[in-house]
Amino acid sequence: MIHLAGALEGIRVLDLTRVLAGPYCSMILGDLGADVIKVEAPGGSDDTRKWGPPFQEGVSAYYACANRNKKSLTINLKAEKGTNIIRQLVSESDVILHNFKTGTMERLGLGYDQLKKVNEGIVYCSITGFGETGPYKHLPGYDFIIQAMSGLMSITGNEESGPQKTGVAITDILTGLYACIGVQAALLERSHSGYGQQLDLSLYDAAVSSLVNIGSNYLMSGDIPGRLGNHHANIVPYQTFRTKDGDMVIAVGNDIQFASLCQVIQKPELAADIRFRTNPDRVSHRQELIPLLQEGFLEKPTDYWKEKCQGANIPFGPIYTLDDLFLDPQLKEREMFLKAEHPKAGPIKMIGSPLKLSRSKVKLKRHPPEPGEHTDEILKSLGYKKKEIEELRKMSVI
Secondary structure: OOOOOOOOOOOEEEEEOOOOHHHHHHHHHHHOOOEEEEEEOOOOOOHHHHOOOOEEOOEEHHHHOOOOOOEEEEOOOOOHHHHHHHHHHHHOOOEEEEOOOOOHHHHOOOOHHHHOOOOOOOEEEEEEOOOOOOOOOOOOOOHHHHHHHOOOHHHOOOOOOOOOOOOOOHHHHHHHHHHHHHHHHHHHHHHHHOOOOEEEEEHHHHHHHOOHHHHHHHHHHOOOOOOOOOOOOOOOOEEEEEOOOOEEEEEOOOHHHHHHHHHHOOOOHHHHOOOOOOHHHHHHOHHHHHHHHHHHHOOOOHHHHHHHHHHOOOOEEEOOOHHHHOOOHHHHHOOOEEEEEEOOOEEEEEEOOOOOOOOOOOOOOOOOOOOOOOHHHHHHHOOOOHHHHHHHHHOOOO
16 A cells, blocks of 8 residues: 555645635645745744743744744845745745735735746635625725624524624635635646646635525525524524533424434324424424423433433534543544644644545645744755844844
8 A cells, every 4th residue: 555645745836825814725725745945034933932921931732833834934024035936936835825915925026927937837816805806805904804794603692792793813824724725726627737826715705605504594585684693594303401410502493303312301192283293393392392491401410411411312412612622532532632842842742733634644744934943944955045134134134
């Protein structure tokens, strides 16, 4: 059996992004074996390096979450010698990512039309708040703003809480994932055509795409959805319930599971009730059904319901805090927690990759790099001599 070091082994990615969406994309590509070069200004210009606490020996936990498996090159893009280095790297690269405001790369002489003259096979991916076209194209894009404008906050929370954002920067993550999909699709297409292309990713587009069934509900009915909190718009019962000693989630996806749930809580008559027989009936009579179920769940502790529900094949989930999560044996078995030796922070812990490939396995090859950690190495690979590198450093080009 042939063993590959990584599915994207041999692919070089220039990553000019910072914060989360772009670095998350490039980290996935790096996890899959690509040679990722993270480009920052001298001293480091990724804002997340200073986002915290927590820090471990000066290394930000936020920065560490999206920057493993990369090399670090620092370049002053405002200097002509700096942009010349980028062009040299583009000539030997497959992908370039950036999340500068619309028009910035063109002003630097690094736009797609300019760089494809250097390498017609380059896959050029921009990640912006609102995209490279349209009336909002010059506006800065931040996850919180995008969650507000996309409708996500209008459907998150409940009537008492008001609009709520998610607990993580979900539109950044979604955009990073879409960018990763698009980059790989463009590389696959290039293998047939021989040409690269430009990808235009926006947080706003990605967030709107995530409305899925809620967006479809509105487009079909014209009804503006309210905030359902931990309830589901189209399925009942599919929500949190209080138990004698805590909280849990029950996710009943069909009528057979509902009948089983009624047996478990010793209320079989509910499954026969004309108001609750089918899921559409239960959605229509949500207000009558939920109090009846809640009454039953309060009689026993969470562990009791876990055993009963799982024994009856009823989807059940305890609501973990992160200390619970990191003790879960399932995640340990799936290698979802990693340790890396960092030259400044010492041993650091990270969340692993969910990508499980049978041959070209995902590996932790590099710690999240310090600013410019690999500058000399990368420049030497381009043919720069030690004296030339020293001169570039004196000129603040690197």
